[in-house]
Amino acid sequence: MQAPVLTPDAASIARAAAILKDGGLVAMPTETVYGLAADAANADAVARLYAAKGRPAFNPLIAHCASPDAAFSQGKFSDQARKLAAAFWPGPLTFVVDAVDATTVCALARAGLDTLALRVPAHPAARALLEAFGGPLVAPSANPSGRISPTRAEHVASDMGDRVDLILDGGPCTEGIESTVIDARGPSPVLLRQGSVLPEDIEKVWPGLSSGGDGDKPTSPGQLLRHYAPKAKLRLDAGAPEPGEAFLGFGPVEATLNLSPSGDLVEAAANLFAMMRTLDRSHTRIAVAPIPPGGLGAAINDRLARAARQD
Ligand code: TXA
Numbered sequence: 001m002q003a004p005v006l007t008p009d010a011a012s013i014a015r016a017a018a019i020l021k022d023g024g025l026v027a028m029p030t031e032t033v034y035g036l037a038a039d040a041a042n043a044d045a046v047a048r049l050y051a052a053k054g055r056p057a058f059n060p061l062i063a064h065c066a067s068p069d070a071a072f073s074q075g076k077f078s079d080q081a082r083k084l085a086a087a088f089w090p091g092p093l094t095f096v097v098d099a100v101d102a103t104t105v106c107a108l109a110r111a112g113l114d115t116l117a118l119r120v121p122a123h124p125a126a127r128a129l130l131e132a133f134g135g136p137l138v139a140p141s142a143n144p145s146g147r148i149s150p151t152r153a154e155h156v157a158s159d160m161g162d163r164v165d166l167i168l169d170g171g172p173c174t175e176g177i178e179s180t181v182i183d184a185r186g187p188s189p190v191l192l193r194q195g196s197v198l199p200e201d202i203e204k205v206w207p208g209l210s211s212g213g214d215g216d217k218p219t220s221p222g223q224l225l226r227h228y229a230p231k232a233k234l235r236l237d238a239g240a241p242e243p244g245e246a247f248l249g250f251g252p253v254e255a256t257l258n259l260s261p262s263g264d265l266v267e268a269a270a271n272l273f274a275m276m277r278t279l280d281r282s283h284t285r286i287a288v289a290p291i292p293p294g295g296l297g298a299a300i301n302d303r304l305a306r307a308a309r310q311d
């Protein structure tokens with residue numbers, strides 16, 4: 001079914017917020033590109049979002065907030081990071097910071113990391129939706145994996161119209177390229193992705209910007225987009241646990257924890273990082289049941305393989 005394309009007004013914003021509360025997906029305009037929004041706190045909704053994108057891997061997502069204060073309640077911002085946020089928010093600058101313990105952004109949206117990417121968008125429709133929704137929304141660009149980012153509602157409608165619940169048409173995006181992403185955790189900022197805020201403009205507010213490469217294609221892996229790695233040793237495609245191993249199950253098997261007793265890949269994706277963390281606290285060895293390769297299974301197996309390699 002093709003999603004309705006609606007002009008943002010009080011009624012369509014309220015309808016979009018209700019869809020998001022129910023775990024649905026809404027394409028929302030931002031000043032950079034159209035985003036595919038889901039409730040950041042709802043792991044099932046985030047799993048459906050990855051499935052709709054057709055991503056072969058779980059990349060951490062940007063959590064969009066209604067105000068700087070809302071963002072500061074999710075992540076740890078240094079004084080200098082706050083100063084930079086004051087200069088560019090609302091706007092196309094994304095900050096990677098350490099998540100606060102009480103963050104409501106679920107582990108799947110963070111790809112299991114303890115860090116968090118946060119942005120306060122400037123587009124009036126995005127702001128209205130965030131206000132009406134009342135919590136952070138994760139939103140990767142609203143294109144299928146491997147296609148270019150959409151800058152008009154009709155791009156979203158033709159590429160993703162059958163995979164979202166509602167498209168808000170806020171007109172063409174004024175920036176047209178994605179937000180600039182910086183790692184704001186250290187004493188000086190590191191550029192992770194070039195975008196519509198220029199390095200020289202960041203320099204004026206927080207000097208010492210170094211370039212770390214693209215978050216998607218890290219030039220120095222390990223320093224940049226580290227993957228969640230458990231301390232425990234993982235054994236994949238295990239039919240049953242050996243003595244001393246925890247068993248992370250899938251489907252109708254007896255297990256220490258079960259990603260999805262009914263064999264549902266969306267449910268499994270939603271549980272993946274949280275369950276790995278739980279078992280990592282109680283065990284030094286974890287056996288993982290085979291996960292079928294189709295659909296979200298590819299992304300789940302990708303993350304499990306990385307976790308097993310511990311790189
Ligand atoms: O302009 C934009 O940023 C758009 C609009 C919709 O807001 N969103 C967007 O999201 O481009 P996405 O998911 O396509 O890109 C998110 C970027 C990726 O490069 C990802 O690696 C990086 O942010 N990122 C997210 N969380 C991160 C983290 N914890 N550490 C490092 N990089 C992170």
Ligand code: MG
Pocket residue numbers: 140141149
């Ligand atoms: Mg993208």
